[in-house]
Amino acid sequence: MEQEKARTTPVVLVGAQEFAAVFGGPARNTAQWIQRGVLDYDEAAIVSGRAYWPIGFVLAWGDTPERQKTPDMDYVKQLIAEQAPGANEKVVMAVRANSLPPIVGVQEILALTGEDPTKAKLITDAMKAGVLTPDWRLSGSPLWRLPSALAGLERMRERPKSRPLVVIPEVEKALEGRTYDGPGSRITSGKGRTAERREELRKEQSQKQALREPTGPEGSEGASEGS
Known part of the structure; x- marks a missing residue:
């Protein structure tokens, strides 16, 4: 219930x-x-x-x-x-x-199908093809309710010449029961989080520098549109 x-x-x-x-x-x-x-x-x-x-x-x-x-x-x-x-x-x-219902992202879907964590392109390609449509797109990341992800994987299997992605029952059960502790279940830390923060700071610095640089009429217009 x-x-x-x-x-x-x-x-x-x-x-x-x-x-x-x-x-x-x-x-x-x-x-x-x-x-x-x-x-x-x-x-x-x-x-x-x-x-x-x-x-x-x-x-x-x-x-x-x-x-x-x-x-x-x-x-x-x-x-x-x-x-x-x-x-x-x-x-x-x-x-x-x-x-909350069971929610999965790219890492959990790869674990659900036994795929290597580096094979994210499998998921992004399916998203582009419209067969694995996210329920949310938040902070730059796609998220699915578990049933939506399973339905999307079924559609991927039905596509001609598609790579068969078999759902691992044990992982599905763990996700459904909120006991999953595989890839993606912990906050990214260490080098991953540091690199992410460095990228955020780099973008912020680039934006500040662009605002400080003198520009002509065309540059001013472009700066206004980007701000």
């Missing part, structure tokens, strides 16, 4: 980028809150090495006495309209991590 309820519950999630955007800031704010210990992963789903929080938790987190952060409710309503159109807002806000 609980699993069936989780499958049908309207779910609105945010990744690091969207979490910060709810409060009008850049993605690095979320990382800083985590580093300071004011935000953790207890109310997050960890999918393909990244954290995703239910929107109801995000608003409750910002409304605590020590924080009192004002959310951008227009943006929140936009997220709800995109992810759970027509859903009852109170129901959406009541969802917490322990009531």
Whole structure:
């Protein structure tokens, strides 16, 4: 009964980028809150090495006495309209991590089919072909409810000359029962997280430098469009 309820519950999630955007800031704010210990992963789903929080938790987190952060409710309503159109807002806000349905990303799908973690192109090609359509695209990453991913894998097997991807029952059961501890089940750390942060800083520095550089009329117009 609980699993069936989780499958049908309207779910609105945010990744690091969207979490910060709810409060009008850049993605690095979320990382800083985590580093300071004011935000953790207890109310997050960890999918393909990244954290995703239910929107109801995000608003409750910002409304605590020590924080009192004002959310951008227009943006929140936009997220709800995109992810759970027509859903009852109170129901959406009541969802917490322990009531989320099984959610998978690229790493979990590769583990589900016994494929090497480096074979992500199998999944991205299927996405481009429209046979494995994500339920969410958050903070630059695709996410699926487990049944959606399984249906997509079935469509991949039905394609002419497709590579047969066989679902491993034990992994499916672990994902369904929320006991999965394979690739993607832990937050990316160490070199992976450091490299990701370096890339974010590089992009920020490039943007600041571009704004400082003098440009002609054409360059000014381009800078305005990109900002």
